[in-house]
Amino acid sequence: MTVYIEYVLIDNFFIDYILLESAFALLHKKEKRRRLFLCAFISAIFSLVYPLIVVNQIILGLIKICFLLLVVSVCFKFSSKKEYAFFIGLFLGLTFLVGGGIIAIFNLFNLDYSAEISIALMGIPAYAILRVVKGAIKGIYKRRDIVSVSYKCELRYKGVLVESMGFIDTGNGVYDNDSPVIFIDLKTATRLFSGGIPSVKTIEITTATGSKNLPTIVIETLKIYRGDEPNIYNNVTACVIKSVRTGFGVILHPSLMEGENYETKKSNQKIS
Secondary structure, three states: OOHHHHHHHHHHHHHHHHHHHHHHHHOEEEHHHHHHHHHHHHHHHHHHHHHHHOHHHHHHHHHHHHHHHHHHHHHHHOOOOOHHHHHHHHHHHHHHHHHHHHHHHHHHOOOOOOOHHHHHHHHHHHHHHHHHHHHHHHHHHHHHHHOOOEEEEEEEEEEEEEEEEEEEEOOOEEEEEEEEEEEEHHHHHHHHHOOOOOOOOOOEEEEOOOOEEEEEEEEEEEEEEEEEEEEEEEEEEEEEOOOOEEEEOOEEOHHHHHOOOOOOOOOOOOOO
């Protein structure tokens, strides 16, 4: 039985720790590890005492919630009551999501919850679920940020007109001499250059993986729609790359967007 209690203590400490760390990460707030450790340890100790409290289930639930509110308020500092309330809601949401996920996994593989090995290893699916949840939420936020700077684009080359969605990349500081360079994916380029991508000059582009020479074509017209009326640009240098992002075919240069205060440097800079 002593081993069983140790399993419960370690398991609850680990799960509480990763829940707290995940909630703060999604809140974009960094906390010192010793505070996370202290709060997770206190919560793990409470998890041993909690089943021994003999009261009405509703009162027991209120006790658990009050304990959580107290421990979090003591261990961590928040800039406002709103931030504190948001963190509590986020932590509880992650807790229910992880709990439901663990139950689903155990039922799927027909595992016994009460077995010591199951209790000892319960932190593994909890960690995996939180990784997936954090990745999905960050992906949604990243996608939302991109959509907020996305625009409908029309590209014309030798009478061929192609529509595609583009987004501003503030990391795109690439110029071809004095001409800002946009990037189009291979699918968009194939549609635009229906007779095949013409043989043109290349420019050196530096990315996170190194430098490479990529083909560029001067397209006749680029229209960027911001509302009903487009901004029209003539003779824009376009660089062909394999892919952009799902749902997009064009990476726009910040300097093309009138009314935006972007700083760019005229050099073969890194693009994201």
